[in-house]
Amino acid sequence: MTAASAVEAVFRIESARIIAGVARIVRDVGIAEELAQDALVAALEQWPESGVPDNPGAWLMATAKHRAIDLVRRRETYARKLAEMGRDVETVSGEPDPGAADPDRIDDDLLRLIFTSCHPVLSTDARIALTLRLLGGLTTEEIARAFLTTEPAVAQRIVRAKRALGRARVPFEVPYGPERAARLGSVLEVIYLVFNEGYAATAGDDWLRPGLCEDALRLARVLAGLTPGEAEVHGLAALLELQAARTAARTGPDGAPVLLADQNRARWDRLLIRRGYAALLRAGETAAEAGQALGPYALQAAIAACHARAARYEDTDWAAIAALYDRLAALTPSPVVELNRAVAVSMAEGPAAALALVDALATDPALKTYHLLPSVRGDLLERMGRTDEARAEFVRAAELTRNERERALLLDRAGR
Numbered sequence: 001m002t003a004a005s006a007v008e009a010v011f012r013i014e015s016a017r018i019i020a021g022v023a024r025i026v027r028d029v030g031i032a033e034e035l036a037q038d039a040l041v042a043a044l045e046q047w048p049e050s051g052v053p054d055n056p057g058a059w060l061m062a063t064a065k066h067r068a069i070d071l072v073r074r075r076e077t078y079a080r081k082l083a084e085m086g087r088d089v090e091t092v093s094g095e096p097d098p099g100a101a102d103p104d105r106i107d108d109d110l111l112r113l114i115f116t117s118c119h120p121v122l123s124t125d126a127r128i129a130l131t132l133r134l135l136g137g138l139t140t141e142e143i144a145r146a147f148l149t150t151e152p153a154v155a156q157r158i159v160r161a162k163r164a165l166g167r168a169r170v171p172f173e174v175p176y177g178p179e180r181a182a183r184l185g186s187v188l189e190v191i192y193l194v195f196n197e198g199y200a201a202t203a204g205d206d207w208l209r210p211g212l213c214e215d216a217l218r219l220a221r222v223l224a225g226l227t228p229g230e231a232e233v234h235g236l237a238a239l240l241e242l243q244a245a246r247t248a249a250r251t252g253p254d255g256a257p258v259l260l261a262d263q264n265r266a267r268w269d270r271l272l273i274r275r276g277y278a279a280l281l282r283a284g285e286t287a288a289e290a291g292q293a294l295g296p297y298a299l300q301a302a303i304a305a306c307h308a309r310a311a312r313y314e315d316t317d318w319a320a321i322a323a324l325y326d327r328l329a330a331l332t333p334s335p336v337v338e339l340n341r342a343v344a345v346s347m348a349e350g351p352a353a354a355l356a357l358v359d360a361l362a363t364d365p366a367l368k369t370y371h372l373l374p375s376v377r378g379d380l381l382e383r384m385g386r387t388d389e390a391r392a393e394f395v396r397a398a399e400l401t402r403n404e405r406e407r408a409l410l411l412d413r414a415g416r
Contacts, residue, residue: 006052007043011036013211014057015137018064020109025068027172029116029134030162035071039064110135110215111174111222117161118186121168126161129154131190136212138197145202145402174226184227188236188297191216191223195240199247203402207257208250217244224279231290234283235298241276242304245269257409261313273308280305299328318347335364343376351380371400375410382413391415 011018015036023032039060053059117131132138140158144151175183198212220237227233249263283298294302303324310316325341338361346354358377367373378393394414398407 002048004044004048006056007040007047010056011040011043011060012137014060016110016113016135016215017057018061019134020113021061022064022068023113023116023172024109025065026071028166029113029130029172030166031071032068033134033162035064035067036060038067108174110219111226112172114187114190114219115174115180115183116165116170116172118183118190119165119168119170120182121164121170122161123157124186124189126157126164127186128190128193129157130161132193132197133158135190135215136194136197138194141402142197142202180227181230184230184233187223188232191219192236192239192297195220195243199243199250200406201403205404207255207403207405208247210247213240213244213247216240224282229286229290231283231287231292232295232297234279234286235295235301238276238279238283238301239297239304241272241279242301242308245272245276245308251405255405257405259409260307263313265311265313268308276301276308277305294327296328296332299324299331303328316347318344322348335361335367336370339367339370339373339376346380346383351383355380355384369400371397371406371410373397374400378410378413 018036018039019029019032022035023029026032026035042063043056043060047053047056114131114135117134118127122130129143132143133140140151140154144154174180194212195216198209198214198216201207201209217237217240220233220240224233224237245268246260246263248269249265249267250258252258280298280301283301284294287294287298303321306317306321306324322341322344325337325344329337329341338357342354342357342361345357355377358373358380361367361373374393375397378390378397381387381390381393391414394410398410398414401407401410
């Protein structure tokens with residue numbers, strides 16, 4: 001690996017933590033992102049000459065924080081800011097701190113970053129786009145795919161979001177009381193989208209991006225500890241635990257995707273499954289104590305639990321899963337939920353019953369470029385023996401996906 005590729009790889013992993021750590025000093029997420037980029041440029045200039053440091057994440061963090069300190073010192077309010085910085089000044093005043101990359105040490109910073117990015121001064125779409133950019137390190141293209149929208153639209157959202165946070169002087173902190181509850185919904189949505197991008201990457205050469213899944217799962221666990229009385233937080237934690245349990249079985253030795261029906265369930269992580277069951281139970285108990293029904297994340301976790309309980313793919317209780325999707329569609333109607341419900345119906349009642357449901361979604365503008373629509377339709381047609389039509393759908397799905405691994409899988413199915 002060259003120094004340049006090492007810089008890129010390390011920055012991809014550490015960028016969110018660096019931005020969060022610097023934002024605690026400068027109190028501005030836009031400036032924090034710029035300083036993190038400055039540290040990246042410094043690494044690109046220095047590492048080819050000096051070599052990659054023993055702890056490259058700590059080097060980038062220390063460099064970015066040094067620049068943050070320099071920036072604050074240039075401001076007239078230096079003395080007051082210095083007092084607020086407290087321990088941070090001591091941390092970055094000497095050599096790079098090996099502990100700066102310790103994920104347990106910066107959880108609070110990441111939480112502050114995500115709650116700041118989800119402030120009510122921003123629209124819901126802007127909150128999600130900004131947090132995916134800052135926390136997940138996703139490009140505008142990747143976020144656009146996650147949103148089923150265009151790159152320019154996402155880029156504008158991010159720029160406007162940073163400006164809005166700066167104008168409103170939004171504090172870099174985790175809110176408490178009613179304000180925390182008000183922001184919790186969009187925080188959960190962001191964490192789920194970050195996890196999904198890691199679970200099935202929208203673009204690139206890799207099907208999985210485990211680092212994003214780990215970040216999202218860790219944040220969900222931290223949030224569950226922070227808000228024990230919120231049923232949906234436990235529901236999201238349960239969903240991510242149960243989904244993450246399948247990670248090792250989702251790709252083959254060459255990195256190619258392995259579909260659910262073909263996965264070796266012995267490779268599913270039983271510890272994560274037990275954690276998922278426990279979190280789902282906690283979600284149900286918390287909802288019951290509040291006199292509430294299960295929310296959308298808990299319902300999706302219940303669906304994931306159905307898969308986890310099946311020793312073999314053939315043992316899956318598809319009727320129960322279809323019923324859970326009915327409840328989910330009633331609670332949060334969306335074309336993607338309907339498409340997933342159609343898959344469950346196809347397994348419970350046969351492909352013909354689901355084809356009409358899928359065809360009804362064909363004209364939905366939100367799914368116009370969504371590759372899973374023709375992929376699902378191709379699967380149904382293949383099972384009905386309409387192979388030529390199925391092949392055309394798989395080719396169409398391959399043309400729409402931006403992930404090379406997924407494209408190869410779809411073209412392989414088209415060529416059978």
